[in-house]
Amino acid sequence: MRSYLEKMKASRVLLLVLVCSLLLVSFSTSLLAQTDSDTDTPADSIPAIAAPAQVTDLKAFDTDNDHGHSITIEWTLSADDGAGAKSVISYEIMRWEPFVRDSVMAARDSLGWVQARINKFEKEIPLAEESLDEVLTGQPFLDSLSFLVAYDEKDTSFVLTSEYVDKTLRDTIAAMKRDLPVLKVRAPLLPARFDSLLILLPKEYGKYPDATIGRFDSVGTAVSGVTSHENSSAVDSRSPGFIPDFIDYYYRIDVQTSDPNIRTTSEIVGPVQSSGQWFNSGLVPVLIAILVFTILTMIFVQLAKKGMDLYVRPLAGIEAVDEAIGRATEMGRPILYVLGLGSAADIATIASFTILGRVAKKVAEYQTELNVPCYDPIVMAVAQEVVKSAFIDAGRPEAYKDDIVHFITNSQFAYVGAVNGIIMRDLPATNVYMGKFFAESLILAETGAVAGSIQIAGTDEIPQIPFFFVACDYTLIGEELFAASAYLGREPELLGSLKAQDYAKAVLLASAIIGILLINIFPEYGETFKSWFEVID
Amino acid sequence: MRRQIPILITTIAGLVFAISYFIPHDPFGESESIFGDWITIVQAFAVWLGALNLLKISFEKISNKTADWPYAAIIVVSLMGTLAIGFYDGYSGMAQDPQVSFRDPGTNFDWLYRFIYTPLSATMFSMLAFFVASASYRAFRARNVQATLLLIAGFFVMGGRVPLFDMMISPITDFPVFSWFADWIMTYPNTAGQRAIMIGIALGIMSSSLRIILGIERSHIGGGSG
Numbered sequence: 001m002r003s004y005l006e007k008m009k010a011s012r013v014l015l016l017v018l019v020c021s022l023l024l025v026s027f028s029t030s031l032l033a034q035t036d037s038d039t040d041t042p043a044d045s046i047p048a049i050a051a052p053a054q055v056t057d058l059k060a061f062d063t064d065n066d067h068g069h070s071i072t073i074e075w076t077l078s079a080d081d082g083a084g085a086k087s088v089i090s091y092e093i094m095r096w097e098p099f100v101r102d103s104v105m106a107a108r109d110s111l112g113w114v115q116a117r118i119n120k121f122e123k124e125i126p127l128a129e130e131s132l133d134e135v136l137t138g139q140p141f142l143d144s145l146s147f148l149v150a151y152d153e154k155d156t157s158f159v160l161t162s163e164y165v166d167k168t169l170r171d172t173i174a175a176m177k178r179d180l181p182v183l184k185v186r187a188p189l190l191p192a193r194f195d196s197l198l199i200l201l202p203k204e205y206g207k208y209p210d211a212t213i214g215r216f217d218s219v220g221t222a223v224s225g226v227t228s229h230e231n232s233s234a235v236d237s238r239s240p241g242f243i244p245d246f247i248d249y250y251y252r253i254d255v256q257t258s259d260p261n262i263r264t265t266s267e268i269v270g271p272v273q274s275s276g277q278w279f280n281s282g283l284v285p286v287l288i289a290i291l292v293f294t295i296l297t298m299i300f301v302q303l304a305k306k307g308m309d310l311y312v313r314p315l316a317g318i319e320a321v322d323e324a325i326g327r328a329t330e331m332g333r334p335i336l337y338v339l340g341l342g343s344a345a346d347i348a349t350i351a352s353f354t355i356l357g358r359v360a361k362k363v364a365e366y367q368t369e370l371n372v373p374c375y376d377p378i379v380m381a382v383a384q385e386v387v388k389s390a391f392i393d394a395g396r397p398e399a400y401k402d403d404i405v406h407f408i409t410n411s412q413f414a415y416v417g418a419v420n421g422i423i424m425r426d427l428p429a430t431n432v433y434m435g436k437f438f439a440e441s442l443i444l445a446e447t448g449a450v451a452g453s454i455q456i457a458g459t460d461e462i463p464q465i466p467f468f469f470v471a472c473d474y475t476l477i478g479e480e481l482f483a484a485s486a487y488l489g490r491e492p493e494l495l496g497s498l499k500a501q502d503y504a505k506a507v508l509l510a511s512a513i514i515g516i517l518l519i520n521i522f523p524e525y526g527e528t529f530k531s532w533f534e535v536i537d
Numbered sequence: 538m539r540r541q542i543p544i545l546i547t548t549i550a551g552l553v554f555a556i557s558y559f560i561p562h563d564p565f566g567e568s569e570s571i572f573g574d575w576i577t578i579v580q581a582f583a584v585w586l587g588a589l590n591l592l593k594i595s596f597e598k599i600s601n602k603t604a605d606w607p608y609a610a611i612i613v614v615s616l617m618g619t620l621a622i623g624f625y626d627g628y629s630g631m632a633q634d635p636q637v638s639f640r641d642p643g644t645n646f647d648w649l650y651r652f653i654y655t656p657l658s659a660t661m662f663s664m665l666a667f668f669v670a671s672a673s674y675r676a677f678r679a680r681n682v683q684a685t686l687l688l689i690a691g692f693f694v695m696g697g698r699v700p701l702f703d704m705m706i707s708p709i710t711d712f713p714v715f716s717w718f719a720d721w722i723m724t725y726p727n728t729a730g731q732r733a734i735m736i737g738i739a740l741g742i743m744s745s746s747l748r749i750i751l752g753i754e755r756s757h758i759g760g761g762s763g
Contacts, residue, residue, distance in 0.1 A: 067566035235567055276562035283559055290555075290743070297747055345576070347742045350749065354756040377587030378580065386756075406594045407587035411654075413661035425605055439665060446668040449675075460738045462731055470676035471668075478734045482741030485748075485756055493753040501744045508736060 052087050052255045053079035054264045060251045060272040063230060065283075065536070068245045068276030070232030075266070078255045081224045087257045088224045093231060094216040096250040096270070216252060245275050282536030292507075296500040304492030310499050317456050317474035318484050321355070321432070324454045325362045328429035334369035335359065336428040338419060338444065340435025340459065341412060344378045347482065348460045352434035353386050354485035355458075359432060360390035364399055372405040373422060375415050380407045416440040420447045433457040433472070434481065437464045445471030458484070544752045551750035592616065622646050690726075693718045 055075040063070035073093055081088035219241070222229045231251075233243040243249075250270030254263045304310055328335045337356055342349040356372070363370045372387065374380035384405045391400040408418045423431065424447065431448040433441070434457070441457075441464040448455045449471050457468035458476030468475045476484065479501070486494035511533075519526030550572070557565035591612065598609035626639035626646045639646040679685040696702035697719020706714055748754035 065561060067561040067563060235563060276566065278560055278562050280559055280561050287559060293740075293743060294747060297744070301753075343576075343580075347745050351745060354754075357756050374587075377583035377590070380587060380590065381583070403594050403597065407590040409591075410584070410587070411658070413658040414654075417657070417661050421608065439662065442668045442672060443661065443665055446672055460741070462734055462738070465734070467672065470672045477737075479737035479741035482738075482745045485745075485754060489756070494748065497744050497748050497753065501740050504740050505736065508740075 049087050049257050049259050049262050050085055051262055052081075052085065052257055052264050054255060054266045055091065055253045056266075058251070058253060058266050058269050060249070060269045062272065062274050063232065065277055065280040066232070067235055068274050069235060069243045070230055071243070071249060071251075071272055071274050072228060072230050073251050073253070073269075074228045075253055077225070077227060078264070080255075088255055089258055090224060090256045091222045091226070091229075092218050092254040092256055092263075093220040093222065093229050094252045094254055095219045095231060096214055096268075097217045243274055246273050248273060280537075285533050285535055293500065293504050296503055297497045299496075300499040300503075301493050301496035304496040304499070310492075310495045312483075312487055312495060312498055315476065315480055315483065315487050317458060317476040317480065318355070318487055320454075320456055320474045321359060322362060324430035324432075324456060325359065325366055325368060327454060329366040329368045331429045333429035334371050334426055335363060335430045335432065336419075336422065336426070336448075336453070337370065337372045337432045338435070339372065339374060339379055339383060340433065340437045341375050341415070341440070342379070342436030343376055344382050346436050349379060349435045351482050351485060352458075353382060354488065355432070355434050356383060357386045357390045358488050360387040361394045364391045364394035364396045367396075367399065370404050371422065371426065371428070373408045373415075373419055374405060375408065375410055375412075377407055377410070380405055412438070412440060416443050419444060423447050423451045423453070427451050428453050431455045433459070433468065434476070435459065437461055437468075442467040442471060448472075540755065544755060548750055548752060551746065555750070588616070619646075619649060622649060690722055694722055695719075 055078050057074075057076040059074045060071055061074075063072045075091070078084075078088050078091075080086060219231050220229050231243070233239055233241050236242070248271030250268050251272070252268045253266040255266070256263050300310070325335060337359055339349060339352050339356065342352075344350070360370060362368075370387070372383055374383060384402075387405055388397075388400050391397055408415050420443065422428075423444075428448075428451070431444075431451075431453045433444060433455070437444075437457075437459045438461065441459070441461075445455060445457065445468055455472035456474045456476075457472040458481035459465060459468065460478050460481060462478070465475065465477055469477075483498055483501075486498040515526065515529055515533075518529050553565075553568055554572070557568040560566065595609035595612045598606045599613070603609075622645045623639045626644040627637070628639055629637040638644075641647065673691070676684075677688045677691055679688050693715060697713075697715040697717070700716075702715040703713040745754065
C-alpha cells in the first residue's frame, strides 16, 4: 500500500514537471513570435487602404407584390468586392430623411409617453405636466418645422404648410396640457393626430438635395457579394422605421472597408415611392389551381346530384368505427375519443368533429359510455355542441351529460399524463385518435395498446403517421381523415368533392410525369413547363 | 337560423381569407393578423371557460365520490394552489420600472414551474423512448412481405445512423454501405412516399375548406353531415 502511494506521489511530481515545461516552452515560443512579428511588420508600415470603387447601376424601385411600405434597392458590386483590391467588407444603404419627419415622430412619441403616464397613474400627473411644458417650450425639433411647404394630394384646396404643422403640434400639446386633469377619464388619444399628420406629409416635402432640411441615414447593411436590399417596414405607422407610401425617397450606397473612415459613396437615385399592390402576380399558378379545383368540384357535385354513381374506395378505419362501438357495448366499457392538440381552426380538428358526431350518434343509439378529454377550451366548446346535437339526432337527448366532453389542460405532457391515466383506469374498449398530434401520439397509442383497446387513428401530421401505424389497429393516412366526412355522409355534394379531389390528384400525377419526361428529353421545354408552376410569395 | 348564421360567418370569413391571400394591399393584407389578434383574445377568455369546466367536473367527482375522486381532489388543490401562489407573487404592471412579475426567476411560482411542472413534463416525454422500443419490436416482426421489407429498411436506416455498423464492415470494404443505404432510403423512397401523402393532405385540406366555405360541409356545427 505504501509503495503504491509513493508511486502515485512520484508520478504526480513527474506530471507537474511536464506541465511546467510545456508552459515554459509555449511562453517562450509566443514571446519569440511576438518579437518576430514586431520586427517584421511594425504598425506604421501597414499599407493604407485605398478608397474602394463605388457601386454602379444603382436602382431603387417599389417592391413588387407587397402591401406597400417597401422599396427594393439593387446595384452592381464594387470592382473591389471579391476582386481588385478586395477591400470591400459591406455596403451601407443610406436613405435621405428630412428633419421634419423625425420632428413629427419625436413629438408623437413624447406625447404618447406622457399620455400613458396620465392614463395609468393619477399621481404622476405633475410629472406629465412637467414633460408637456418641456415639449411645448424647450424642444428644439419644433423649430425645424418652419421650412415645410406642401399640400394634401386628396384635397387640392388644402395646403399643408409649415405653419399648419407647427400650429397642429403646438395646439395638440397645449390641448393635452389644458385637458390634463380629465385625460385620464376620457383618453382622447391626441398623439393619434400625429399619425395622420405623418401620412399627410406629401411627396414634395423633401425637396432633395437641399442638405439644410435633411440628411442621409443608414437603413440597412448588406455584406460583400450581395447586390440587393429591401428597405421595408410594417404597415402600422407607429412601427419603428415606418415607411409611408407615396412619399419620395432618395438612396445611395456607401461601400465600406475594414477602416470605418474609408468608404466610397455612390451616386444618388430617386425619387422613388412605395405603394401596395391589389394582386400578387406571383400567385397566379395557385389561383389557377384553385379555380380548376373549384370547377372540378362543381362539375362532380352536379353529376352526383343527377344520380351518377361515384365509387369511393372503402376506408377500413371508418368501417371499423361501428364495429368498435359494438365491441365497447358488448364489453360494457367506455369509448375514448381524443381530438388531438390542434385548435378549432385546424382542418384536421374540423374533420375530427365530423367523425366525433358519427361516433356520438352511434354511442347514443347503443347506450354506450363516451369520454372526450379536450386539450383546447374552444375545441371543447365545439365538441360539446357536436356531441349534444348527435344525441338529439339519435333521439336520446336525455342521455347527454356535461362530463362527456371535458377540458383537461393545454399543457402537452400534462394532457398526455391525464389521458394515459384515463386509459389505464377506465380500460376503454375503443380509443379513437383523430386530429392533430405531435410528440404525444406514440405515448397515447402505446398506452392504449397496453390497455388492450381497439385503436383507430387519423392525422395529417406526416411524422406521426408511422407511430399510429405501428401502435393502432386502423390508421387513416392524411387525406383519408378529410375524406371521412364525405364517406360517412354519402351525400352527392360531399361525394362529388371527393371525386374532384381524385381527379385533381390525377392531373398532378400527369403533370409530374410530363415534367420529368420534358426535363430529361427536351430540357428547354422542361424549364418552361416548370416555370408555369413556380410560385413567388 | 341556429345553423345558418354560423354557416354565413364561416363563408364570409373563409372568403375574406381566400381573397386576402391574393391581395397584399390594405386592408386585405392585414386581415390575417387582425383575425389572429381576435383569436388570441378569444383564446385568452376561453382558458377561463376550460378552467371552470375542469373545476366543475372535478367538484362533481368529489361530491359524488366517484371511483377516481382523489385524482379530482389533487387537480383542484393543484389548480387553486398554483393560482394562489401566482397571485401572492403578483405583477407590478407594465408601468413599474423595473417590472416585477410572478414569472420572474426566483419567485415561488417559478419554483413550482422549474421543480414540479418541468420535471413532470420531462418524465412524460422521456417515456417516449421506451414506447419507441416497444412499438419497434411490434412493427419489425417479419410476418409478411411488407413487414419483412420494413424490417430490412429499418435495420439499414438505424445501422446507417450510427458509425459502429460502417466501422464493423470496414475490414471487408471501405465503402460505408450502411450510411449510404440509409441515406438512399431516406432521400428517395421515404421522400417520395412523404410527398405523395403531403399532396393528398394538401388536396384534402383544399377540398374540406371548399366544402366548409360553400356550406356543403356542416357537420362541424352539429347534427349530421349534410
